Amino acid sequence: MLCCQRGPAWHGEQKLIILGIDGMDPQLLKRFMQEGKMPNFARLAEQGSFRLLASSIPPQSPVAWSNLMTGMDAGGHGIFDFIHRDPKTLQPYFSASRVEGPKRALHLGSWVIPLGGGSAEQLRRGRAFWEILDEHGVPNTIFRIPANFPPVPAKGQTLSGMGTPDLRGTYGTFSFYTDDPTTAAGSVEGGQVIPVQVENSKVTANLIGPDNTFRKGSPPATELFSVAVDPLESVAKFAVQGQEFLLREGEWSDWVRVEFQLIPVFGNVKGMCRFYLKQAHPRFQLYVSPMNIDPADPALPISTPAKYSRMLSEEAGEFHTQGIAEDTKARSDGMLDDQEYLEQAQAVLAEHRRIFDAEFPKFQRGVFFFYFSSLDLNSHMLWRLTDAKHPGYDAALAAEYGSALSGFYQQIDQVLGEVLPKLDEHTTLLVLSDHGFAPYYRSFNLNTWLLQNGYIKLKSDANSNQNEPWANMDWSGTRAYGLGLNGLYLNLQGREGHGIVHSGTDAKALMKEIKEKLLGVRDPQSGLSVITRVDIASEVYSGPYSQSGPDLIVGYNRGYRAGWKTILGAFPPDTLENNNNPWSGDHCMDRDLVPGVLLSNRKISVGAPALTDISPTILAEFGIEKPKDMMGRSVFQPDSTRF
Numbered sequence: 001m002l003c004c005q006r007g008p009a010w011h012g013e014q015k016l017i018i019l020g021i022d023g024m025d026p027q028l029l030k031r032f033m034q035e036g037k038m039p040n041f042a043r044l045a046e047q048g049s050f051r052l053l054a055s056s057i058p059p060q061s062p063v064a065w066s067n068l069m070t071g072m073d074a075g076g077h078g079i080f081d082f083i084h085r086d087p088k089t090l091q092p093y094f095s096a097s098r099v100e101g102p103k104r105a106l107h108l109g110s111w112v113i114p115l116g117g118g119s120a121e122q123l124r125r126g127r128a129f130w131e132i133l134d135e136h137g138v139p140n141t142i143f144r145i146p147a148n149f150p151p152v153p154a155k156g157q158t159l160s161g162m163g164t165p166d167l168r169g170t171y172g173t174f175s176f177y178t179d180d181p182t183t184a185a186g187s188v189e190g191g192q193v194i195p196v197q198v199e200n201s202k203v204t205a206n207l208i209g210p211d212n213t214f215r216k217g218s219p220p221a222t223e224l225f226s227v228a229v230d231p232l233e234s235v236a237k238f239a240v241q242g243q244e245f246l247l248r249e250g251e252w253s254d255w256v257r258v259e260f261q262l263i264p265v266f267g268n269v270k271g272m273c274r275f276y277l278k279q280a281h282p283r284f285q286l287y288v289s290p291m292n293i294d295p296a297d298p299a300l301p302i303s304t305p306a307k308y309s310r311m312l313s314e315e316a317g318e319f320h321t322q323g324i325a326e327d328t329k330a331r332s333d334g335m336l337d338d339q340e341y342l343e344q345a346q347a348v349l350a351e352h353r354r355i356f357d358a359e360f361p362k363f364q365r366g367v368f369f370f371y372f373s374s375l376d377l378n379s380h381m382l383w384r385l386t387d388a389k390h391p392g393y394d395a396a397l398a399a400e401y402g403s404a405l406s407g408f409y410q411q412i413d414q415v416l417g418e419v420l421p422k423l424d425e426h427t428t429l430l431v432l433s434d435h436g437f438a439p440y441y442r443s444f445n446l447n448t449w450l451l452q453n454g455y456i457k458l459k460s461d462a463n464s465n466q467n468e469p470w471a472n473m474d475w476s477g478t479r480a481y482g483l484g485l486n487g488l489y490l491n492l493q494g495r496e497g498h499g500i501v502h503s504g505t506d507a508k509a510l511m512k513e514i515k516e517k518l519l520g521v522r523d524p525q526s527g528l529s530v531i532t533r534v535d536i537a538s539e540v541y542s543g544p545y546s547q548s549g550p551d552l553i554v555g556y557n558r559g560y561r562a563g564w565k566t567i568l569g570a571f572p573p574d575t576l577e578n579n580n581n582p583w584s585g586d587h588c589m590d591r592d593l594v595p596g597v598l599l600s601n602r603k604i605s606v607g608a609p610a611l612t613d614i615s616p617t618i619l620a621e622f623g624i625e626k627p628k629d630m631m632g633r634s635v636f637q638p639d640s641t642r643f
């Protein structure tokens with residue numbers, strides 16, 4: 001064991017390495033360590049420290065990582081859920097960032113010439129720890145931390161992660177081309193099914209790019225591609241903007257660059273995508289990934305300095321820039337099966353590991369933060385293959401793919417194996433996750449429950465087929481509504497567009513009443529409580545944005561989560577239903593049931609560390625006093641030892 005005394009100021013030699021492992025679960029980690037699958041984690045836990053790390057309220061990734069990076073809760077950074085709403089119009093939107101086309105424009109024929117460029121706006125508030133490190137001259141690299149798109153101006157090297165859109169400005173829209181008339185054409189969740197004809201063994205179709213805000217009506221920009229399908233063999237030849245490649249059935253292409261022309265000559269944007277020939281015969285089935293922003297020539301800002309993303313692609317090859325790169329939606333929609341989803345998810349982790357292998361050896365001084373998404377997305381998708389109690393469990397699939405999740409954990413252990421030999425007396429290591437994981441067996445449709453309990457009133461001519469959020473609401477008789485994965489809002493007078501609940505004692509009494517009723521909800525199937533924790537925002541949040549999120553935060557019991565449709569304001573007929581979606585594990589629950597992990601090569605002295613302690617810990621390592629609005633404290637004693 002090496003030991004050293006830590007001075008109060010940064011002398012230029014200290015190093016801090018942080019591995020941010022989204023969704024690493026303490027119970028799974030312990031089990032895999034006991035099974036001998038994670039020898040490097042076992043060594044770190046034994047010789048250093050291994051603690052639970054309290055997550056955020058609610059324990060959703062954008063909220064949790066914002067807690068980590070600002071040292072504040074949602075009242076300080078303003079991110080309460082994946083989904084927020086405009087209180088006046090009640091339109092939902094993604095909470096972390098907003099992408100907009102040019103605001104002012106000159107109309108000329110069918111062209112609309114912008115007078116100001118399109119923009120992307122980050123909605124997270126509060127200062128991130130690396131902004132403070134920059135002020136004190138501490139060098140840093142921050143790879144793909146969530147809720148940092150577009151990246152805040154920084155002196156160090158940062159690449160944006162979760163929250164980064166694809167080239168269409170969405171959070172990932174795949175395309176699925178088929179001549180199979182039984183596959184319905186049109187939009188599916190996270191994608192689009194595009195019907196094609198195979199004529200003389202040839203398919204011609206359009207790749208879909210961003211909405212062309214330069215054209216009237218903003219139609220999407222498109223680029224033609226063609227596929228020559230071998231009439232006998234299961235192989236096809238693709239031609240995309242002068243690039244040609246062959247794919248066998250079941251084969252993925254490399255990244256293919258595509259340039260979309262928005263205005264002739266000077267208005268082009270570059271994207272890239274991967275093709276997967278699912279089937280050549282008898283029906284043609286082609287999956288094309290979401291059109292990612294090209295890191296070599298990004299259409300929107302994704303890194304600091306701006307050239308950093310290009311440098312990474314030159315050093316480590318092309319990579320997904322889209323925030324959530326694993327195509328979970330294509331799996332949930334059935335366009336990819338488990339094998340195909342896993343191939344795509346493996347490719348994402350392989351890219352991250354290539355970048356890690358290129359960047360980590362260069363790290364000399366300051367802070368190196370590296371984020372891995374794999375355990376989170378793959379725990380979401382693969383849980384049903386590891387848990388016979390899950391309604392989506394399938395014994396045959398479990399036999400084939402049941403070990404895939406532990407395989408991803410083992411790969412993260414291999415990454416740690418590259419880090420441990422580099423630790424010296426000047427280096428502190430933190431390995432942490434934003435939350436753990438739990439099964440998602442059953443959905444609770446919060447809005448259906450609110451309707452059945454008289455808190456929501458629908459219009460008398462309500463049409464249950466309406467897809468538009470809130471299309472059927474009678475706001476004049478609605479006192480509360482659910483939105484997002486854990487949010488419950490009062491329909492408050494003066495805040496909501498058609499608010500009816502008076503703030504003050506009326507609101508308080510209503511919150512108390514709803515909270516008590518929710519805590520009493522039981523699942524008749526299991527007899528279990530569905531909701532184990534309900535927080536009143538004013539009691540758990542502090543900071544300038546405390547009032548702008550939900551009024552109540554609903555914490556589900558292990559096994560339960562808000563239903564898929566209730567999240568955006570729909571009313572499925574049943575309050576409780578089985579979750580048969582391949583998305584079968586989750587963590588948007590009671591935060592005490594899904595803590596994350598915190599491991600270090602030093603002794604952690606704080607009894608119950610939380611995400612909000614991480615920024616103060618990072619700053620303390622470099623002798624920087626934490627700003628007053630940061631909530632936590634360093635998890636280390638000043639003189640704690642390292643191994």
Ligand SMILES: [Zn+2]
Pocket residue numbers: 023061376377380587
């Ligand atoms: Zn997640």
